[in-house]
Amino acid sequence: MGPHHPSMHGVLRLVVVPQGENVIDCKPILGYLHRGMEKIAENRTIVQYLPYVTRWDYLATMFTEAVTVNAPEKLANIQIPERASYIRIIMLELSRVASHLLWLGPFLADIGAQTPFFYIFREREMIYDLFEVATGMRMMHNYFRIGGVAADLPYGWVDKCLDFCQYCLPKIYEYERLITRNPIFLKRVKGVGFISRQEAINWGLSGPCLRASGVQWDLRKIDHYECYDKIDWQIKWQTEGDSLARYLVRIDEMKESINIIQQALKLLPGGPYENLEGRRIAQEKGRMNWNSFNYQFVGKKSSPTVKLPRQEHYVRVEAPKGELGVFLIGDDSVFPWRFKIRPPGFANLQILPQLLKGMKLADIMTILGSIDIIMGEVDR
């Protein structure tokens, strides 16, 4: 099954050995979308590199930016203002809803249902509009910065976003009514691609694949990053471990994301949206004096070159596909020494050959779709 695929996974080549209708073995061949992102990162400053990172996972773009910006912040110990933290949470959860919606469409299109593929674009266009007004771009927003976000939310954005949440939640219930108890869907998906709990941990899965197998592992609760602790929300998980369970986990996550967005919008504080002093203070090693000659330069956005200290750190984010991590080794210069990207799709795709043994040819697309991979981040 060649690299050019009619569904949205990207360029993945699967060499399948069938015997009649059964699959005996399968070998995925990657590398068709390898662009050398890690090598490029060694020659760009973080702000120069931010437009590249949205091209890893091009459907959930805020997560890639969040993890790229979190890495130097943790290295150089830069605090971010609370308003920026809440804005980041809202953008991340909107991005999660968008990513799960665009997973849902092609997954059902692979199974054979064409209708949801058109319906998801309704909500996704609304999310695109919200992003465009706030960040300037529909998909590849260059929005996060070290120390906060690039620009504040425009006037009226909060109300529009609340309107969107009120519109979107009944639509998700509509998808559930349309799909979840559909007997054709259930026959295609129930019991297909079973992953047990221990296998899921062994193979290094993360995200909805892990949560559907009974492990309550959500990095937002575990790492306590940003302001997720101040918002009241639950981890959604299932125990069955088949494709139906993964579908249910993602639908529940969408509902929970809308809940998080609504709470965060109500809790949004005032204040600055970016820590402009972060860059200076990290270099000056001490408090700035008011009235000193240097202080007048603090509030100005000078060329944003943060020197990364000579340390290494691994930061991770709960992306919609799984655990997206960046391992950053700084070298006391503006360019990182090593920027290793840990994409969730790369690890989640490893389990595919084992899941496909003994399945029918038609189940390949069901299982591949339910694992939810994007080749942009798998190949980088």
Place this chain on the structure above:
Amino acid sequence: MTYNRLESFSIVLLVPKWIHRVQSKKQESTFYVTPDHPYEILLFFRCHINTRFDVSIDICGVNCPSQEQRLRVLYQLPTTQYNSCIRIKIGVNEITIVSSVISISPSAGRWEREVWDTSGVHFSNYLGLCRILTDYGFEGHPLRKDFPLSGYVEVRYNDLEKCVVYELIEMAQEFCYFDLASPWQA
């Protein structure tokens, strides 16, 4: 339970032969391990009751040409039982062969192939160690520091031969090196 210095030292006392050095920073411990024993130490970390690091979430290859052991292999291991994460570092040079940990944690398979592809560290006991991200007949290891950013060959479609050909690279523009000196800095 996050790992602090005391607990790291207690682990070192259990397996003193294998660990060079322990470094503990920002609630993350890094263990520097001799290059002959990654398999044993990962098995120990996986099975010991106090340190159930059962997933290998990332294996990374780093190239430091200025040091004696030019390549390093880093294993990131979180634990699902206790909430912490450690890192194991092995220093090798270009010809050392490291034993593969794929039989302990199957998720390491792809990561080791990627380390072989990009940095050139060879892993033993691994059937099927082949290139994963780069092209089919690619030579060289891209993430080494001596490999240039633009590579050596470029690919284009040749209309006369009706196929894709590989040629030596021809840069229309000079390689732009960003030297950003800010006027505000001291």
